[in-house]
Amino acid sequence: MHTSKYLLATLKESPADAEVISHQLMLRAGLIRKLASGLYTWLPLGNRVLQKVAMIVREEMDRSGALEVSMPVVQNAELWQESGRWQDMGPELLRFVDRHQRNFCLGPTHEEVITDIVRNEIASYKQLPANLYQIQTKFRDERRPRFGVMRSREFIMKDAYSLHVDQDCLQQTYELMHRTYCAIFDRLGLDYRPVLADSGNIGGSTSHEFHVLADSGEDEIVFCDGSDYAANIDLAKGSPAYTPKPTNPLRVQQVDTREAHSVEEVAEQLGIKTAQVVKTLVVCGADQDGQKTDELVALLLRGDQTLSSIKAEKLTGIFSPLQFADDSAIVSAFGSPPGCIGPGKDNIRCIADHSVTELINFVCGANVDGQHLFNANWGRDCQYDEVADLRKVQQGDLSPDGKGKLAIKRGIEVGHIFQLGDKYSKAMKATVLDEKGKAVVMTMGCYGIGITRVVAACIEQNHDDRGIIWPDNIAPFHLVIVPLDAHKSAQVVEYSQWLYAETQAMGMEVMLDDRDKKTSPGVKFAESELIGFPHRIVISARSLADDSVEYTWRRSGEKQTISTGGILNFLKNQWPGSQ
RNA sequence: CGGGGCGUAGCGCAGUCUGGUAGCGCACCACACUGGGGGUGUGGUGGUCGUGGGUUCAAAUCCCGCCGCCCCGACCA
Numbered sequence A: 001m002h003t004s005k006y007l008l009a010t011l012k013e014s015p016a017d018a019e020v021i022s023h024q025l026m027l028r029a030g031l032i033r034k035l036a037s038g039l040y041t042w043l044p045l046g047n048r049v050l051q052k053v054a055m056i057v058r059e060e061m062d063r064s065g066a067l068e069v070s071m072p073v074v075q076n077a078e079l080w081q082e083s084g085r086w087q088d089m090g091p092e093l094l095r096f097v098d099r100h101q102r103n104f105c106l107g108p109t110h111e112e113v114i115t116d117i118v119r120n121e122i123a124s125y126k127q128l129p130a131n132l133y134q135i136q137t138k139f140r141d142e143r144r145p146r147f148g149v150m151r152s153r154e155f156i157m158k159d160a161y162s163l164h165v166d167q168d169c170l171q172q173t174y175e176l177m178h179r180t181y182c183a184i185f186d187r188l189g190l191d192y193r194p195v196l197a198d199s200g201n202i203g204g205s206t207s208h209e210f211h212v213l214a215d216s217g218e219d220e221i222v223f224c225d226g227s228d229y230a231a232n233i234d235l236a237k238g239s240p241a242y243t244p245k246p247t248n249p250l251r252v253q254q255v256d257t258r259e260a261h262s263v264e265e266v267a268e269q270l271g272i273k274t275a276q277v278v279k280t281l282v283v284c285g286a287d288q289d290g291q292k293t294d295e296l297v298a299l300l301l302r303g304d305q306t307l308s309s310i311k312a313e314k315l316t317g318i319f320s321p322l323q324f325a326d327d328s329a330i331v332s333a334f335g336s337p338p339g340c341i342g343p344g345k346d347n348i349r350c351i352a353d354h355s356v357t358e359l360i361n362f363v364c365g366a367n368v369d370g371q372h373l374f375n376a377n378w379g380r381d382c383q384y385d386e387v388a389d390l391r392k393v394q395q396g397d398l399s400p401d402g403k404g405k406l407a408i409k410r411g412i413e414v415g416h417i418f419q420l421g422d423k424y425s426k427a428m429k430a431t432v433l434d435e436k437g438k439a440v441v442m443t444m445g446c447y448g449i450g451i452t453r454v455v456a457a458c459i460e461q462n463h464d465d466r467g468i469i470w471p472d473n474i475a476p477f478h479l480v481i482v483p484l485d486a487h488k489s490a491q492v493v494e495y496s497q498w499l500y501a502e503t504q505a506m507g508m509e510v511m512l513d514d515r516d517k518k519t520s521p522g523v524k525f526a527e528s529e530l531i532g533f534p535h536r537i538v539i540s541a542r543s544l545a546d547d548s549v550e551y552t553w554r555r556s557g558e559k560q561t562i563s564t565g566g567i568l569n570f571l572k573n574q575w576p577g578s579q
Numbered sequence B: 001c002g003g004g005g006c007g008u009a010g011c012g013c014a015g016u017c018u019g020g021u022a023g024c025g026c027a028c029c030a031c032a033c034u035g036g037g038g039g040u041g042u043g044g045u046g047g048u049c050g051u052g053g054g055u056u057c058a059a060a061u062c063c064c065g066c067c068g069c070c071c072c073g074a075c076c077a
Helices: A021-028 A044-063 A076-083 A111-121 A166-189 A265-272 A307-314 A328-334 A422-426 A449-459 A490-505 A521-531 A542-545 A567-574
Strands: A032-036 A039-042 A075-077 A094-098 A104-106 A130-139 A154-164 A193-195 A207-213 A218-225 A229-231 A253-256 A278-286 A294-300 A350-352 A362-369 A371-377 A386-388 A404-419 A432-435 A439-441 A443-450 A479-483 A510-512 A535-539 A548-553 A559-563
Touching: A021 A032, A021 A265, A021 A449, A039 A044, A039 A422, A044 A154, A044 A166, A044 A449, A075 A076, A076 A104, A076 A422, A111 A130, A111 A154, A111 A422, A111 A443, A154 A166, A154 A449, A166 A193, A166 A207, A166 A404, A166 A443, A193 A218, A193 A404, A207 A218, A207 A449, A218 A371, A253 A265, A265 A362, A265 A371, A278 A328, A278 A362, A294 A328, A404 A422, A422 A443, A443 A449, A479 A490, A479 A521, A490 A510, A490 A535, A490 A542, A535 A542, A535 A567, A542 A548, A548 A567, A559 A567
Parallel strands: A193 A229, A294 A350, A350 A386, A479 A510, A479 A535
Antiparallel strands: A032 A039, A075 A104, A094 A104, A130 A154, A154 A443, A193 A207, A207 A404, A218 A229, A218 A404, A253 A371, A278 A294, A362 A371, A404 A443, A432 A439, A535 A548, A548 A559
């Protein structure tokens, strides 16, 4: 490719709305442009990267035996009503009507469509297991799209769905997919971790997320320092490092805490640790169908800990998404404003985190404005109805497997694999006949990779202050040839064209920066580094006079002088090939 | 969904308070010079000032509505 014929769209300054480095660099290097909130056009350079990531995923999926299909982006409501998700999904599911007033949605995922296909096309256990996948556009009307293509509304996803006669068979494919995902992310050169995860509203039981480690990641993941245990923070059960010392219950006192407005201030005033304070969070309740009710539920946590909304939402009787009660509802139920409420109201369901049940002589709100109880104790001064895991684990907590302490890192979720079980196949009556001729509901798994997000995650891990540093196998081009003094030296032109032809013949994808003298060398250098071509060769009349050219490896920035005769062999060693 | 901020040329911004000629830098076009790190000079192209209404002799500027975009947010007891 000749630069003069290509749509290079680099920017010196990054647009004001780009927050994270990958978003800034993708805009500056001319990979993407925003159309509207959460909607992006992939320009030629970016599209090449996207297609390469997709191809690596496709090759590994094919290698695993999965079969590629292509399903519609637009889906009819009936299918979603059958699975129950037309009701269950919130505004994230973008719905619309066609000219005949029939309801449709844009597919945020394809469990319904695949289940519909297999219930019609797969009839016998002999056709199982099967694994079908596609690489295709999804749409999710995100509450808050951000970070460019990292969390966009329209994005490209590889989604695979496996079908089985039983759980054992699913387990085998699940493990195969786990290995396949590792192979994919290894090939992409990412620093990633598979972690135990929550399965969310997709349903099912066992689930792993694949996270690319990056400080800009939106998710928190926890690791055990003494074992392989790794999990999403919302799933990890940890034991707090602090446990109260056993002691005798003391006499309870009601104290004036009018001046204190937070847990920290209450603890400071009373000269105790925040871990000795019980904080009471009041959330909205729900009925059996998950509909919001007027009932309030109190959640009790230690003052040094934070609530995991994911854990709380999973409890029955709590409205999801978690919603805190407003102040007026709290006053009417507890008789005091937020700030002084505590456990001990008979008519309110009260759920305590494990760690608060161990407290002795603690402090909690007195349900009287400006008053707290000092040296309160369970059973005598207040009580809870149930115990549950409500807290977000913290750095230093004991690992659930008991083999060490937990550390927390941030990650970008680029892949997720689930064991769905029979959630969709049962609802949509997808059955096969088994050996005995009896109809059995298929067991399903599903496996996703965010193709567009992988590109952003890769940049988060591969950049410097000059720009992107592409790994060879997903770089838009492998090599950029930069001729200088081309207008003055026929030799430079001739040699550049020769090298361009020869390197392409080797299988390299090459960009020849043939822009004329109006584009100064500095611009060519700066752009080549911003875009991040892994390999660069500079050809000038000066260097050719010494029968040499200059080679630079983007990752190290180190320049080497290579003889014109030896350059092709040098590149063969330097470039690992198209894989 | 709640709170805050912003909307002026492709990008980054000034001008708005105090109403009166729409400006700067980058990019783009032309010419000349320059040529190993986002050149120099001269001359240009490009704007319904998000949008609808109102006030006024006069609105980017003041008032009201709408739309779009960005950031932050349940940890309160």
